Amino acid sequence: MNLTEVEYTRNLDATLRQMAETGLLLSSMAPEQPPKPNVMTIGWGNVGILWGRPVFTVYVRPSRFTFGCIEASDEFVVSVPTEQMRDVCMEAGSLSGRDVDKFARLGLTALEAAKVGAPLIAECVRHYECRVIHCNDVVDAEIDPAARADFYPEGNLHRIYYGQILRVTEKE
Ligand SMILES: Cc1cc2nc3c(=O)[nH]c(=O)nc-3n(C[C@H](O)[C@H](O)[C@H](O)COP(=O)(O)O)c2cc1C
Numbered sequence: 081m082n083l084t085e086v087e088y089t090r091n092l093d094a095t096l097r098q099m100a101e102t103g104l105l106l107s108s109m110a111p112e113q114p115p116k117p118n119v120m121t122i123g124w125g126n127v128g129i130l131w132g133r134p135v136f137t138v139y140v141r142p143s144r145f146t147f148g149c150i151e152a153s154d155e156f157v158v159s160v161p162t163e164q165m166r167d168v169c170m171e172a173g174s175l176s177g178r179d180v181d182k183f184a185r186l187g188l189t190a191l192e193a194a195k196v197g198a199p200l201i202a203e204c205v206r207h208y209e210c211r212v213i214h215c216n217d218v219v220d221a222e223i224d225p226a227a228r229a230d231f232y233p234e235g236n237l238h239r240i241y242y243g244q245i246l247r248v249t250e251k252e
Contacts (some may be wrong), residue, residue, distance in 0.1 A: 083249040088134040088208070090250065092127055095206060098160050099125055102169040106138060107157040107190075107198045108149035110177060117190045117199045119182050120146045121173030124238075125158070134245040136208050139238040145177040150241055154212040155196040159204035195246035206250045210243025
């Protein structure tokens with residue numbers, strides 16, 4: 081697998097387009113012995129600059145198994161799937177790592193990252209290795225009422241994780 085380190089701005093338009101198309105794959109390490117990689121699909125996220133650093137911001141509901149994984153490690157990887165991985169993204173976005181080893185079930189290959197413990201996904205085309213430098217919760221009282229009705233009828237408000245982008249790699 082030949083991966084090249086690139087600037088975080090490289091092909092950012094393609095990353096954001098893919099987030100809207102299939103979703104992106106968010107990997108983290110479950111705090112078990114031995115540690116177990118988990119993956120979930122995300123459809124929400126931002127890439128920008130905060131505190132003078134490149135940051136990937138992701139939105140994770142407390143009910144997700146991934147939530148506990150990020151809480152325990154303060155690390156995650158966002159990987160960009162191919163168009164052909166649409167079904168993988170649907171399954172990673174409906175099964176839970178609490179119940180099933182999604183890497184095994186979905187035929188995904190975990191690769192060691194350089195800067196974080198969470199894995200890259202060999203089948204994906206681009207990877208953002210991130211370390212959490214801040215988090216906060218969506219504030220119930222401050223959300224537009226229509227968005228609240230659509231997205232939070234049962235609460236479970238997202239926690240927003242600000243991941244400093246430590247390394248970006250892309251398939252050659
Ligand atoms: C296209 C798509 C986008 C999604 N986006 C998000 C998201 O941004 N945040 C979130 O908390 N859940 C999102 N989900 C739901 C999670 O991926 C899903 O609940 C997953 O099963 C959680 O896995 P886990 O329990 O192993 O963490 C999305 C699901 C799909 C199919």
